[in-house]
Amino acid sequence: MALALTVLSTNCSRAGESEWVSLFDGTTLSGWTKGGSQDSNWEVKDGSLVGTGRSSMLYSPKTYKNFRLRAELKINDHGNSGVYFRCPVPDGDFSKGYEAQVDSTHSDPIRTGSLYTFVHIYDQIVPPDTWFTYEIEVVTKEYRGDVIPHIKVSINGKLLYEFLDHGNTWKEGHFAFQQHDPGSRVEIRKVEVQELP
DSSP: OHHHHHHHHOOOOOTTOOOOEESOOSSOOTTOEEEEOTTOEEEEETTEEEEESSSEEEEEEEEESSEEEEEEEEEOTTOOEEEEEEESSOSOOTTSSEEEEEOSSSSSOOOTTOBTTTBOOOSOSSOTTOOEEEEEEEEEEEETTEEEEEEEEEETTEEEEEEEOTTOOOOSEEEEEEEOOTTOOEEEEEEEEEEOO
């Protein structure tokens, strides 16, 4: 377990891995695409992506299969959001792609750190209105004769779990951030990806 945590925390690339690349310039929504309600609002404030208003998603410019994604996020009290990956199309549908939940105190009891519908955490790991770092590593590789996604989820450098998706649910796709409902306000900064072989 300690070795896995060390590997996830390092900035150094191993053989065959690319460097970390920023997906958000801190000043504009350049390259990002909104999907869902036109009444939702995505804007840049004080160097952060901020999502408010009605339900919607904000999608990355390109698709990814094997990668490490890390971002700093903050969710308001009673807010709900998600970090999506392998979303097949940017259409605003919450059911498409894997979702790493962002929820400290919302009425939905599935909390930050969960992989929605696959791995559920009900304890509060991060208080509301507090910046934290999400890191997600996804690699499709062999396991006991099957080639399946291996998904590692970490918060603030601590590995929470590794989930092996034997259903091979989502193959490749966009990253996306969710604006769940009008009572939610999510803030995101320092969005970076490292593509893996």
